[in-house]
Amino acid sequence: MPHKKNPDVFELIRAKCNQIKNLPNEIMLMMSNLITGYHRDFQMIKNNYLRGLISISECLQVLNFCLQKIQIRRDILGDEKYLSLFTVEAVNGYVSDGMAFRDAYNKVAGEIESGEFRKPENLLHTHEGSKDNLFNEKIKSLMNEIVSEFKLDKPPPDPLYPAIAGCPGRRCVWIRFHRRTGQYETAPGHPWETDPAAIRAPQTLRVP
Numbered sequence: 001m002p003h004k005k006n007p008d009v010f011e012l013i014r015a016k017c018n019q020i021k022n023l024p025n026e027i028m029l030m031m032s033n034l035i036t037g038y039h040r041d042f043q044m045i046k047n048n049y050l051r052g053l054i055s056i057s058e059c060l061q062v063l064n065f066c067l068q069k070i071q072i073r074r075d076i077l078g079d080e081k082y083l084s085l086f087t088v089e090a091v092n093g094y095v096s097d098g099m100a101f102r103d104a105y106n107k108v109a110g111e112i113e114s115g116e117f118r119k120p121e122n123l124l125h126t127h128e129g130s131k132d133n134l135f136n137e138k139i140k141s142l143m144n145e146i147v148s149e150f151k152l153d154k155p156p157p158d159p160l161y162p163a164i165a166g167c168p169g170r171r172c173v174w175i176r177f178h179r180r181t182g183q184y185e186t187a188p189g190h191p192w193e194t195d196p197a198a199i200r201a202p203q204t205l206r207v208p
Helices: 008-021 023-030 040-069 078-097 101-114 136-146 196-200
Strands: 161-166 172-178 183-186
Touching: 008 023, 008 040, 040 136, 078 101
Parallel strands: none
Antiparallel strands: 161 172, 172 183
């Protein structure tokens, strides 16, 4: 429709992100109903998660561009056509002054019908997330709390690399460093003594 002014870019990003949220379900269904052993079904998973990574990367690029271009039109709500946005605030104001809700509702409705309704002055919104109480400090605190769990201040070695041990067959053992726990461990079935010095020098690892 030619008259629409919707922020369609953000609507499309919303839809893309909802598609990405569905990826775990898609992958789980691909891995269901399988018997023991390796199956070619797994090769189909690669397309799904790569598509998701590409999609989220594109969304972030578009968001980064759009957010830098946004311009705020101040005092736009002073236009007469937006008066009806403030009817609830007017009712709440009357109720706060001691008027019964039904009487306040009818009073504001009558003012609208007669054309006498005016925007309330000195509005103050107190609920969390409103324009007068953005709740930014609490949001920032929650974000920092989650980020701190990843121990990003401790730079790890390569997340996953092989260590060749001096044992028959020179079996390849994988070392994993988990950012969340800050711990090193081997792949299941390959325990060893978790010596940080040995981990940084794979050739010295002792594998039973």
